[in-house]
Amino acid sequence: MTKILPVTEDSLKEAKSLILKGETVAFPTETVYGLGANAYNTVAVNKIFEIKGRPNDNPLIVHVHKDFDISALVDGVPGYAKILAKKFLPGPLTMVYKSKGTVSSAVSCGLDTLAVRIPSHEGAQRFLKYVGLPIAAPSANISKHVSPTSAEHVLADLNGKIDLILDGGVCSGGIESTVLDCTGEIPVVLRSGLISREMVEEAVGACGEYVYKEGGVARSPGMRYKHYAPRCRTEMFELSEYKKALALYDAEAEKGVSVCIICDADGKKFVGDRKYMCLGSKPEEMAANLYSELREGENTCELLVVISPGEHKGVMAGVMNRLTKACGKRYEN
Numbered sequence: 001m002t003k004i005l006p007v008t009e010d011s012l013k014e015a016k017s018l019i020l021k022g023e024t025v026a027f028p029t030e031t032v033y034g035l036g037a038n039a040y041n042t043v044a045v046n047k048i049f050e051i052k053g054r055p056n057d058n059p060l061i062v063h064v065h066k067d068f069d070i071s072a073l074v075d076g077v078p079g080y081a082k083i084l085a086k087k088f089l090p091g092p093l094t095m096v097y098k099s100k101g102t103v104s105s106a107v108s109c110g111l112d113t114l115a116v117r118i119p120s121h122e123g124a125q126r127f128l129k130y131v132g133l134p135i136a137a138p139s140a141n142i143s144k145h146v147s148p149t150s151a152e153h154v155l156a157d158l159n160g161k162i163d164l165i166l167d168g169g170v171c172s173g174g175i176e177s178t179v180l181d182c183t184g185e186i187p188v189v190l191r192s193g194l195i196s197r198e199m200v201e202e203a204v205g206a207c208g209e210y211v212y213k214e215g216g217v218a219r220s221p222g223m224r225y226k227h228y229a230p231r232c233r234t235e236m237f238e239l240s241e242y243k244k245a246l247a248l249y250d251a252e253a254e255k256g257v258s259v260c261i262i263c264d265a266d267g268k269k270f271v272g273d274r275k276y277m278c279l280g281s282k283p284e285e286m287a288a289n290l291y292s293e294l295r296e297g298e299n300t301c302e303l304l305v306v307i308s309p310g311e312h313k314g315v316m317a318g319v320m321n322r323l324t325k326a327c328g329k330r331y332e333n
């Protein structure tokens with residue numbers, strides 16, 4: 001029922017007609033695949049929540065073409081945001097502004113702010129240009145499952161639930177965009193990603209980081225939820241605890257459980273002849289591999305033993321945020 005088509009004139013035509021009819025379309029971006037709908041159409045936006053099983057207090061990001069004038073959507077873009085937009089957009093950075101209330105209130109779940117993103121992926125840009133509308137889109141997966149970084153991942157979650165997946169290949173970024181609150185005096189990172197806090201700080205001199213406190217009011221409501229979890233048991237260990245990780249692997253394997261280790265290049269040195277997947281050695285490489293390895297792990301194993309790369313700085317803050325959430329722990333950020 002669900003078609004996967006490469007991004008061509010014909011598929012874009014089909015995508016546009018679906019969007020104008022109030023349906024959803026999955027499309028590629030440089031971070032993960034998105035499930036898009038016309039941001040002006042409340043019925044269409046609500047379909048996204050239904051299809052994903054997404055809690056209705058977790059707001060969506062609006063995606064626009066690089067030439068779209070965002071003053072149609074938001075108010076009060078501060079000077080630092082203009083500098084950041086010039087430096088990092090199009091790219092994996094979502095900026096939250098005061099909303100003008102022109103898109104459906106279902107997009108922001110009633111908040112008076114709006115998250116806006118200009119993706120750099122060529123397929124995403126072609127789709128957004130062809131459709132010519134702001135597109136509300138979260139990741140194109142079932143809520144709380146691992147985000148999709150290929151058209152096949154989208155199909156595995158949403159087959160039969162949507163009409164069309166535009167296939168733009170494997171996402172190069174691999175983790176969701178950095179979400180930056182641009183409503184205050186200085187920008188504040190609400191969700192870490194490939195544009196790190198340090199990069200923002202270097203560009204505009206200051207950047208805060210929002211830390212969600214259990215039970216508190218979340219400035220980025222998505223933070224309250226467990227996310228990105230594979231469908232098999234997952235246990236995480238620090239690199240310094242690698243002996244415990246290997247003992248768990250051996251004990252479970254002995255019982256006949258199929259186990260796989262996920263580690264980085266440093267952890268790989270300890271795994272011996274056990275089954276493993278290596279995320280890589282550079283943060284960007286680890287981000288790009290993370291979700292496809294978690295999905296491969298859940299499809300082929302009963303237990304994933306994660307030996308943590310452990311660093312929380314720069315781009316690794318984003319990788320560790322997703323990895324920790326995947327392992328069932330609520331990350332501090």
Ligand code: AMP
Nearest residue numbers: 059060113114115138139176220221222
């Ligand atoms: P997803 O599209 O699934 O990657 O999730 C979008 C993320 O952006 C979630 O963590 C949301 O909480 C966050 N977000 C979207 N809109 C807003 C907003 N207006 N204010 C703060 N965070 C937002």
Ligand code: MG
Nearest residue numbers: 138139147176
């Ligand atoms: Mg998501």
